[in-house]
Amino acid sequence: MSYSIKEVFYSLQGEGFHSGRPAIFCRFSKCNLWTGREEDRADAVCQFCDTDFIGTDGQNGGKFADAEALAQHLLQFWPDKKITPFVVLTGGEPLLQVDRELIEVFHRHGIEIAVETNGTKQAPDGIDWVCVSPKANAPLLLDHGHELKLVYPQADCMPEKVAELAFDHFYLQPMDDADPQVSEANIKAAVQYCLEHPQWKLSLQTHKLLGID
Numbered sequence: 001m002s003y004s005i006k007e008v009f010y011s012l013q014g015e016g017f018h019s020g021r022p023a024i025f026c027r028f029s030k031c032n033l034w035t036g037r038e039e040d041r042a043d044a045v046c047q048f049c050d051t052d053f054i055g056t057d058g059q060n061g062g063k064f065a066d067a068e069a070l071a072q073h074l075l076q077f078w079p080d081k082k083i084t085p086f087v088v089l090t091g092g093e094p095l096l097q098v099d100r101e102l103i104e105v106f107h108r109h110g111i112e113i114a115v116e117t118n119g120t121k122q123a124p125d126g127i128d129w130v131c132v133s134p135k136a137n138a139p140l141l142l143d144h145g146h147e148l149k150l151v152y153p154q155a156d157c158m159p160e161k162v163a164e165l166a167f168d169h170f171y172l173q174p175m176d177d178a179d180p181q182v183s184e185a186n187i188k189a190a191v192q193y194c195l196e197h198p199q200w201k202l203s204l205q206t207h208k209l210l211g212i213d
């Protein structure tokens with residue numbers, strides 16, 4: 001199986017449980033909830049996406065013939081052989097492409113694997129950290145994992161709807177909007193919700209605050 005990768009970069013995990021942790025980000029091309037084209041956004045199932053995932057033309061992106069080639073490509077960005085490499089599979093929707101072979105090969109290379117997914121597809125077994133971010137109006141098939149990270153607010157997917165699912169950690173991530181006033185209002189609302197419902201923790205997109213990838 002070959003893999004289409006939009007971009008690869010080394011940064012700090014900006015969001016959720018592992019925020020602040022150095023990681024190699026592997027952004028898979030394509031998503032099943034939006035084409036990625038601005039002219040299609042208003043008709044998409046997921047309309048608030050902050051990411052360009054079209055094609056393979058981003059930094060260090062490309063098409064990789066197999067999991068071994070992709071692992072070799074990713075590992076060149078890890079700076080210290082004594083520390084376990086941490087790779088975050090994201091996208092686009094990574095579970096459209098991630099398969100058992102990729103998990104096996106990455107583990108053989110000693111990689112710790114995390115995934116960021118919209119939860120509309122089952123994940124292959126063995127992923128070390130599964131972060132599901134449910135989307136209103138999309139079927140949630142992957143309803144368990146390590147971290148549930150809900151972008152807030154989403155009118156048809158409020159926290160009460162997913163609070164009973166089998167996750168170890170529950171995060172609210174304020175929806176980032178083109179209008180800074182809307183973003184600020186979303187942060188305030190998320191803070192207030194967490195204070196009133198202490199099952200939930202706040203996830204800020206700290207890479208955006210820092211101005212890093």
Ligand SMILES: C[S@@+](CC[C@H](N)C(=O)[O-])C[C@H]1O[C@@H](n2cnc3c(N)ncnc32)[C@H](O)[C@@H]1O
Nearest residue numbers: 048049050051091092093116117118133175176
């Ligand atoms: C770009 S998505 C890629 C992975 C997968 N497709 C998903 O939705 O989880 C990575 C993370 O960014 C979140 N995200 C996307 N757009 C956002 C926005 N405008 N504000 C806050 N978080 C956003 C997603 O919910 C997800 O947790």
Ligand SMILES: Nc1nc2[nH]cc(C(=O)O)c2c(=O)[nH]1
Nearest residue numbers: 011012013014015090207213
């Ligand atoms: N620094 C950083 N952390 C992230 N966590 C999740 C990201 C994503 O786009 O999936 C992301 C990202 O794009 N950058």
Ligand code: SF4
Nearest residue numbers: 031034046049092118
């Ligand atoms: S599901 Fe994820 S990648 Fe797809 S459009 Fe929504 S936020 Fe973007």
Ligand SMILES: [Mg+2]
Nearest residue numbers: 050051090205
């Ligand atoms: Mg991002």
